[in-house]
Amino acid sequence: MEKVTVQKGKFIISNDTTIEIVTEFLGASLAVIIYDRVEKIGGILVCMIPKSLMLVMGNDKNVRHGLNTGLPALFKGFMPNSKKENFEIYLVGAGSFLSSPPQFDIGDQLYRTATHILTKNKFEIKGEHIKWQINRSALLNIESGEVKIRLTDGQEIKL
Amino acid sequence: MKGDTVVIDTSLEHIFEHINQLPVFPKVVFKALKLLDDPDANLKELADLIRYDQGLNANFLRLANSARFGLSRQVTRLDMALALLGIDQIKEVLLVSAAKPYLDKPLQGYGMSGFELWTHSLAITVVSEVVSRKMGIQDSTTLFTACLMHDIGKVAMNVQIGLKNSEILQLVHQENVSFNEAEWKVVGGDHAVVGSEILRQWEFPFEIVRAVRNHHDPDLYIQDELSLWLSSCNTMTTLMGLSYGLDTFMYKIHPDLPKKLGLTYDFLFDVLQDSVIEFEKTRDMLYL
């Protein structure tokens, strides 16, 4: 199965049922995964930072999203084909140190920002694999909607 | 030895005794760096120096062609590469070329396969460059060098840690100690202290030796600026997902670190964002 990789600060949405969307190893960054089971459309957004530092406009290839601009852009990408009630949403990533001053706990900042935006907009989170001392990547199969986590030792976990 | 069982000495003394089995870091690099600090630096003299070391020469040409250095065309000759690169870039290619043979190997003992240590080591140098540029750090080469070499101790400790890693991890989980504290408890030292000893023997500058010694110990790295920056760059590399192996994230960050260096949320976001973008230009280097 062909794998298409999302870079950090970007998102990919696809209805090509022959591919899997995969992330790079996430570290503290957060992958927001959306799957529409009815339309068989899936997408992954990966954010390294909670808020964008520059005005994000157009389709400049250097544009990197924070969650504040990335999440709305991701949802917009599903429109007009998808209905909100068909979304399955997963959160993956946000690894953290054993202890850390809040500035360096980017994972916690990202997770709190994402859940805040999602619950405010009445979205439910179907599953998550987040936090702890784990560096992982995520995979989304467009055909089946299956989400998998891959650890750096090659181990795969079905979410 | 009993029957067929091979007993491997995991003591720290044993590791220290065998440090000198690693080939010595090429002295010509220090000579070349010194030459480059001379305002009348002569590129011909520099080329002769580098050419003298065949492995270094070959790596230099390969790595200089990475997208990271933004050369407008492929270079196949050393004099051409030197003419097209800036002084700081020459220093970086030199250091990376010399470090590559130590770092581009898998370290099973630490759970790092393929090029994972090499990826981590290159990634942290990218973060160091971004930090140096944004902070206006004058001597960016010192931080770059400390970052590049900071995990060299893992190379020397790989076998010993491989035999003890489940014990170390158990300690981390049960007693909530960091990986380096557990390394100390189980084998009597960590890759930071072994790495600094290697760099001391290779005659790296004292402040780099000290920063590498300190890089996981919050009580130590809080005391001087280079150690603080090294530790911060290492931390950010982990946040970016570019640290691999058993010890990833298994460390404690000093609560005063951001205050000591004046690191704000926005500064960290900015460095992380730029480092992610810059690292993508460096990816080709992994396979050069």
Ligand SMILES: [Fe+2]
């Ligand atoms: Fe380390």
Ligand SMILES: [Fe+2]
């Ligand atoms: Fe490291």
